[in-house]
Amino acid sequence: MPKTATLKLPDGKTIDFPVLPGTVGPEVVDIRALYGKAGMFTYDPGFLSTASCSSSITYIDGDAGVLLYRGYPIEQLAQHCDFLEVCYLLLYGELPNRKQKDEFVGIVTHHTMVHEQLARLYQGFRRDAHPMAVMVGVVGALSAFYHDALDINDAHHRTISAFRLIAKMPTIVAMSYKYSIGQPFVYPLNHLSYTANFMRMMFAVPAAEFKVNDVLVRAMDRIFILHADHEQNASTSTVRLSGSSGANPYACIAAGIACLWGPAHGGANEACLEMLEEIGDVSKVGEFIGKVKDKNSGVRLMGFGHRVYKNYDPRAKLMRETCHEVLNELGLHNDRLFRLALALEKIALEDDYFVSRKLYPNVDFYSGIVQRALGIPVAMFTCIFSLARTAGWIAQWQEMITDPEYKIGRPRQLYKGATKRDVKPLDKR
Ligand code: CMC
Numbered sequence: 001m002p003k004t005a006t007l008k009l010p011d012g013k014t015i016d017f018p019v020l021p022g023t024v025g026p027e028v029v030d031i032r033a034l035y036g037k038a039g040m041f042t043y044d045p046g047f048l049s050t051a052s053c054s055s056s057i058t059y060i061d062g063d064a065g066v067l068l069y070r071g072y073p074i075e076q077l078a079q080h081c082d083f084l085e086v087c088y089l090l091l092y093g094e095l096p097n098r099k100q101k102d103e104f105v106g107i108v109t110h111h112t113m114v115h116e117q118l119a120r121l122y123q124g125f126r127r128d129a130h131p132m133a134v135m136v137g138v139v140g141a142l143s144a145f146y147h148d149a150l151d152i153n154d155a156h157h158r159t160i161s162a163f164r165l166i167a168k169m170p171t172i173v174a175m176s177y178k179y180s181i182g183q184p185f186v187y188p189l190n191h192l193s194y195t196a197n198f199m200r201m202m203f204a205v206p207a208a209e210f211k212v213n214d215v216l217v218r219a220m221d222r223i224f225i226l227h228a229d230h231e232q233n234a235s236t237s238t239v240r241l242s243g244s245s246g247a248n249p250y251a252c253i254a255a256g257i258a259c260l261w262g263p264a265h266g267g268a269n270e271a272c273l274e275m276l277e278e279i280g281d282v283s284k285v286g287e288f289i290g291k292v293k294d295k296n297s298g299v300r301l302m303g304f305g306h307r308v309y310k311n312y313d314p315r316a317k318l319m320r321e322t323c324h325e326v327l328n329e330l331g332l333h334n335d336r337l338f339r340l341a342l343a344l345e346k347i348a349l350e351d352d353y354f355v356s357r358k359l360y361p362n363v364d365f366y367s368g369i370v371q372r373a374l375g376i377p378v379a380m381f382t383c384i385f386s387l388a389r390t391a392g393w394i395a396q397w398q399e400m401i402t403d404p405e406y407k408i409g410r411p412r413q414l415y416k417g418a419t420k421r422d423v424k425p426l427d428k429r
Contacts, residue, residue, distance in 0.1 A: 005029045009038055024059060041412045051232075053240065053403070057090060057395055058231040065311035065360075069229060070094070078318050083224040083388070084108060084194050087166055090229055090395040105194070111167035112188040112197065114175075115145045122179045131176040131383050132261045138172050139165075140254035150248045152401055161249040162394045169387040170194065174201030177380050195221040198387075203375060215329040216374055219322050220384075223370065226315040226363055227385050229392025231308075235259040235266065239393040240400050244409040249397055256393045257386045263302075266385040270378050272303035273368035276337045276344075285343050293353045301348060303365030305357070315363035323366045326373045338369050 003019035015037050018030045028051045031042055044050045059068040067074040070089050077086055081095065088096045088104050096104055121141055125134050143150060146164055149157040175185050178201075186201045196212045199220060204210035230236070239256040243249070260266035279288045291299045306313055327333050345361055348354045371381055400406050 003027070007034075007038075009040070013038075020054075022054075025061065035412075041414070043414050047232075047237075052237060052409070053232065053400065054405070055231065055396065055399060056093065057399060058229045058392070060231055060308050062306070062308035062310050065309060065314050067230075067314050074226065074314050075318065078222055078225050081225065082193070082195070083221045083228070083391075086225050086228050087391040090391050091162060091398065107163055108167045108194065109188075109190050111164050112171055112190075114168050114171050118142070118145055119175065119185060122175060125179070127180055127182060129180070131173075131180055131379055132257065132386070134176045134179070135172065135383050135386060136254050136258050136261075138176070139169075139257055140251055142168070143248045143250035146250070152243075152246060152248065155402075158249070158398055158401065162398065165249065165253055165390050165394050169390045170198035171201060173380070173383045173387050174198060176383060177202055177377070180379070193217070193221075195224065199374075213329070215325060219326045219370055220374060222318065222322050223367060223384065224388040224391075226318060226367075227388035229389070229395065232396075233265065234262070235389065236393055236396050239397055241409040243397045243400055244407065246408075249394060252397055253390060253393055256389070260386050260389065261382055266382040266389075268302055268362070269364035269368040269371070269381045269385070272364050273337070273372060273378055273381075275302045276340050276369075279340060279344070281336075282340055282343045285340070285347055288344075289347055289351060289353075293351075301344070301354075301359070303368075304348060304354065304361055305359040306362045309360060309362065310358035312360045313362040316361040316365055319363055319366040319370060320361075323370050323373075326370050330373055332373055335369070335373065337372070341365065341369060 003021075004016040005019050007015050007017065009015065015034070017033070019027050020030050021027050035041060042050070057070060059071070060066065069077060069086065070093055072089070072095070077089075081089075084105055085095055085101060087108075088094075088101065118138065118141065121138060122134065125137070142164070146161070149160040149164075151157045171188055178185050183205060186204045188197050188201060192200060192212065196217045199212065199217055200210050232240075235256040238259040239252045242252040242255040247255075263271045279285060288299075289301075291297045292301045323338060324333075327335050327338055332338075345365065348359070348361075354360075368378070368381060371384065372378070376384065
């Protein structure tokens, strides 16, 4: 007997709704028929209790601190795979074997260059523009360059767009950085790995030889893996909602980048590092925690708390480990901000304010420190997040387009504005 949930309406009438099971995680009440049967909507600003789609890509158990991509724990993926294997997994549902991996890497590698005219687009931006502003513009403009494959109903076109986006994001991010500091763009090199290529495009200059540091490349690759997908977060939902109208994938990813930019989402690692700089010293941690706990101060402990994780974010643990590796490699084990972050974390984890609200470090708490140590300027942090998340966004977009239940996203509202009234002529208002 299929499970149902019964809703009792104010007039005493009851309606049964199907309860749908997932493979793991909470069941959902399928309320699609509610409006038709009761003339009512549900009210759920911020989607606190609403599943907006069904998906087979990423699973999070926020209470247990578990994150799985296609069933694989993030810890195992971070340890045994590289970012392109994870991209393949997100796109196709399975990890690649050797042959599949070589083919995939070959295709991605051969799509890393961008059209020369796209390179010229950068000159239209002010050099002091935030690189995320540039990213929104440049990624959105890709649809003007690659309109040979924009038919979203054509599986081959969708695949080419996915390859192009994953392949070109490092080039576009690095160009945004190079433009902002007035250095020449660095073209990709096919014999380098995806992530080594990115590091070279970011940091090489024509005047000097660039040496790839494997420890630092591995750290950056791990940042990519940890940020690759996170089920229906704000930016992914933005990509899906934009795509639900039939918009092309480049426009959808540009919309996702715009959403990611906000400080409550991808901008948090930038905000976290600024916060650490502001605190300045371990001796000031107590005073700062006091401000955070004072509701009138408006101060939050950035890099702490999460809508879904009510436990330690598993990505934060991995990122803290990477932080140790990178700082050791660079001889920075006494890094001031890292020491400060560790002290802040320790105090917060023992403080009842954070414990009672289940506020734990999230991925952004340590990722800013790692990126800063890698030489990445703060303003580029969210661009790097967008590079990594493109893999998840495009996988989720693909999944939506091929979902037989896919419909244009059209939330409803509880209207609280004026009731019908008449317009007075201008001189009578
Ligand atoms: N510092 C201090 N108090 C906090 C914090 C924080 N970072 N986060 C939540 N709270 C308090 C909040 O004031 C509220 O307290 P009360 O119940 O007394 O009113 C309670 O905890 C619940 O918070 P909420 O704002 O209702 O929770 P939410 O699920 O709407 O917000 C969040 C989640 C991530 C926006 C929030 O925790 C936050 O602003 N954190 C700091 C920003 C941050 O680190 N963002 C990165 C998220 S992880 C990266 C990603 O996946 O994009």
